[in-house]
Amino acid sequence: MNILVNLDDTYVIDAIGYLALTINLYSMCTKGESKLRIFSTIANLIYIIYGILLGTTPIIVGCTIAVILHTYRLSKLNN
Secondary structure, three states: OOOOOOHHHHHHHHHHHHHHHHHHHHHHHOOOHHHHHHHHHHHHHHHHHHHHHHOOHHHHHHHHHHHHHHHHHHHHHOO
């Protein structure tokens, strides 16, 4: 179910999606696995918010799995 109320909300939701996209692309340009995973985790958390606002379950599920995987790998890198 789409929870958009009016056109102004569309711009805000799009901006959230573009913010996540920008952070995700930046993560791919960083050096080192830790930085990549930290920025990807942040991007995926924002994508989850984006998915909730759009009511799109595949985005929410996929990004939740990505957050779990990135967090797990980060914990292994720091040990």
